[in-house]
Amino acid sequence: MSRKIVGLVVAVAFVALLSPPLERALVATMPRLLLAEVPALLALGLIAGSLRRSGPLRFDPNGLASLAFFAGALGFWMIPRAVDAVALGTIAATAMRVSLFSAGAFLGVGLRVMPFVARGALAVYSVAMVFALGLIYSNYRALLCSSFTLSDQLMVGKTLLYLTPVALVTGITLTARSLRRELPHSKTHGRVELRGAETARARSR
Amino acid sequence: MTRALALAVVAFWLALIGWVTHGFSSFTTYSVALAEAGPIPRPAPDFGFTDQAGVAHRLRGFRGGWVLVNFLYLDCPTACPITTNKLSQVHEALEASMPGTVEFLSIDFEDDPRDRAREMWLAHGAPKHWSIGVISPGTADATLRDYGVYVYRRPDGLINHGVYLFLIDPAGELRRAYTPEPGPAVLARLITEEIQGKAREP
Numbered sequence: 001m002s003r004k005i006v007g008l009v010v011a012v013a014f015v016a017l018l019s020p021p022l023e024r025a026l027v028a029t030m031p032r033l034l035l036a037e038v039p040a041l042l043a044l045g046l047i048a049g050s051l052r053r054s055g056p057l058r059f060d061p062n063g064l065a066s067l068a069f070f071a072g073a074l075g076f077w078m079i080p081r082a083v084d085a086v087a088l089g090t091i092a093a094t095a096m097r098v099s100l101f102s103a104g105a106f107l108g109v110g111l112r113v114m115p116f117v118a119r120g121a122l123a124v125y126s127v128a129m130v131f132a133l134g135l136i137y138s139n140y141r142a143l144l145c146s147s148f149t150l151s152d153q154l155m156v157g158k159t160l161l162y163l164t165p166v167a168l169v170t171g172i173t174l175t176a177r178s179l180r181r182e183l184p185h186s187k188t189h190g191r192v193e194l195r196g197a198e199t200a201r202a203r204s205r
Numbered sequence: 206m207t208r209a210l211a212l213a214v215v216a217f218w219l220a221l222i223g224w225v226t227h228g229f230s231s232f233t234t235y236s237v238a239l240a241e242a243g244p245i246p247r248p249a250p251d252f253g254f255t256d257q258a259g260v261a262h263r264l265r266g267f268r269g270g271w272v273l274v275n276f277l278y279l280d281c282p283t284a285c286p287i288t289t290n291k292l293s294q295v296h297e298a299l300e301a302s303m304p305g306t307v308e309f310l311s312i313d314f315e316d317d318p319r320d321r322a323r324e325m326w327l328a329h330g331a332p333k334h335w336s337i338g339v340i341s342p343g344t345a346d347a348t349l350r351d352y353g354v355y356v357y358r359r360p361d362g363l364i365n366h367g368v369y370l371f372l373i374d375p376a377g378e379l380r381r382a383y384t385p386e387p388g389p390a391v392l393a394r395l396i397t398e399e400i401q402g403k404a405r406e407p
Binding site for chain 1: 207208210211212213214215217218219221222225226231232233234235237283284287355357359363365366368384385386
């Protein structure tokens, strides 16, 4: 699929998420909001970011600021009070949509240049977030988000706990792949250096 | 440059989270409402109610003794029965260790029929020193706001609300707001320590 078509699909999906009927439906229950809308926004942002042709952002050459923005946005919108604000107010809901989509988009760009350690940290953070939220929501017997119900909360908690192994495997796989990509790269560097040294020696002769 | 930007982004999110959560202390809408109602200890807001026997009271009428207040509504399917059951065990424990020291007031804020409050009271064994009453008409919103009890009325009829237990000392000072989460045994111990003056300053 061409970049243009993918970009168009992402744009249409994002606008659809902002449209009132879908928006109301997604904030109506906690599972829809936290298990469908939030991942969808991040995924759409990631795809949008990865469509960028040119290299890294000028102000973020190694993707660390993108990582910080992503981690902050995800952490902020997981706070029960923030979740309530999204469920009850249009401004907070719009802020969440824009910030999570942007966080995904920045990450999509930043991931390409992010050092391996930062990618590993991202994987650990994401898996820890899924597990911690799962643990809290499935074990806490009082309502944390005042706009929803206890059964909603329990369902979100259980689902997140079920998703934890999936997130863990995905995190390990992506981190391992990233490490593999990094290793041949350094070998290439070695070869280049060797070739460069040979050329220099030849020249000196 | 890039490190500075990353740090600035982290600082931005931390500042925002700190602001929204009252300095990393209140992460739910309930705890934010409690924090915004004012610092504890503070004078306990007065309110009127009619108990299960139809007798009208005001909170200030209980001065001179310790009072444990919680707010509920009688049709509540989840949080209120859970809290009331815990409260029942706390009541039993305190009545066993220091009989009559603490007056329990469970206050319905939805103007439910008093008969229902009486039924609930009887269902819990008609306990002494525990009133289940209905708040005076037209005063619920202001009272709940003054105590910092957040109430959200869902479209399906459910009312989500703070389930704090407010401990009021004999001078009418609101001393503590407990969540029922720790369980009856811990709550009974915490309340006992507060009454005996062993608790750390709030």
